[in-house]
Amino acid sequence: MHIHHLSETPSILNTFLAEIRDEVIQKDSMRFRRNIERIGEILGYELSKSLQYNSEKITTPLDSLQLQLHQKDIVLCSILRAGVPLHNGLLNYFDTAENAFTSAYRQHKENPESFDIVVEYLACPSLENKTLILADPMLATGQSMVATFEALKPFGTPKEIHLVSVIGAQKGVDFVSENFGSNCHLWIAAIDQELNSKGYIIPGLGDAGDLAFGEKLQQ
Ligand SMILES: O=P(O)(O)OC[C@H]1O[C@H](OP(=O)(O)OP(=O)(O)O)[C@H](O)[C@@H]1O
Ligand SMILES: O=c1cc[nH]c(=O)[nH]1
Numbered sequence: 001m002h003i004h005h006l007s008e009t010p011s012i013l014n015t016f017l018a019e020i021r022d023e024v025i026q027k028d029s030m031r032f033r034r035n036i037e038r039i040g041e042i043l044g045y046e047l048s049k050s051l052q053y054n055s056e057k058i059t060t061p062l063d064s065l066q067l068q069l070h071q072k073d074i075v076l077c078s079i080l081r082a083g084v085p086l087h088n089g090l091l092n093y094f095d096t097a098e099n100a101f102t103s104a105y106r107q108h109k110e111n112p113e114s115f116d117i118v119v120e121y122l123a124c125p126s127l128e129n130k131t132l133i134l135a136d137p138m139l140a141t142g143q144s145m146v147a148t149f150e151a152l153k154p155f156g157t158p159k160e161i162h163l164v165s166v167i168g169a170q171k172g173v174d175f176v177s178e179n180f181g182s183n184c185h186l187w188i189a190a191i192d193q194e195l196n197s198k199g200y201i202i203p204g205l206g207d208a209g210d211l212a213f214g215e216k217l218q219q
């Protein structure tokens, strides 16, 4: 897997990462969602440099020229709920993308430290020979990404796969590296070293779904 760890090079991205991590600033849910969206825009821009381009003729009022424009074969898939603002950020740049949504949530067992990933909702166009972008802001154990990828398999074989995430734990990055092919790309803003016993990224930011949309009752 090709891992693109973007905050290794300091940039304006770090300001948005600082705001979603900061325990005071992150409580403003509108700002939290917008910052995830802005990070999605930056990750999408970086990802766009690796897409396939065709030369197309553009006619201005004065003349014409050839421009390199990317192939319009993107399917953007995100994982509910925390994936929604990241999806919006990517869609802000990939105007013509087709869209897929899936739900993957942690179903906790009696022991709070163990959980299963439940994939329930799935709405997806054909993925055959398309460029699949699979987006989820948190890559903790990596199980949601892998379970979603398994659930998408009946929809066809993409020609390229790009995973997009905001904060990952090294363990989750290793897990997706083992489970996605060597040609797959991971575009990630930050990689933290630890995962706690409940599967939360340390230092991370807390619960991205709750920060964006409010607390939910455990199932
Ligand atoms: O890498 P993993 O260990 O699978 O964990 C990451 C998952 O956890 C979060 O979702 P969550 O289950 O909190 O659902 P939510 O978006 O509804 O809050 C996040 O958005 C990922 O989908
Ligand atoms: O740290 C984590 C792990 C999973 N989901 C989150 O929202 N945060």
Ligand SMILES: [Mg+2]
Binding pocket: 082, 207, 208, 209, 210
């Ligand atoms: Mg959550």
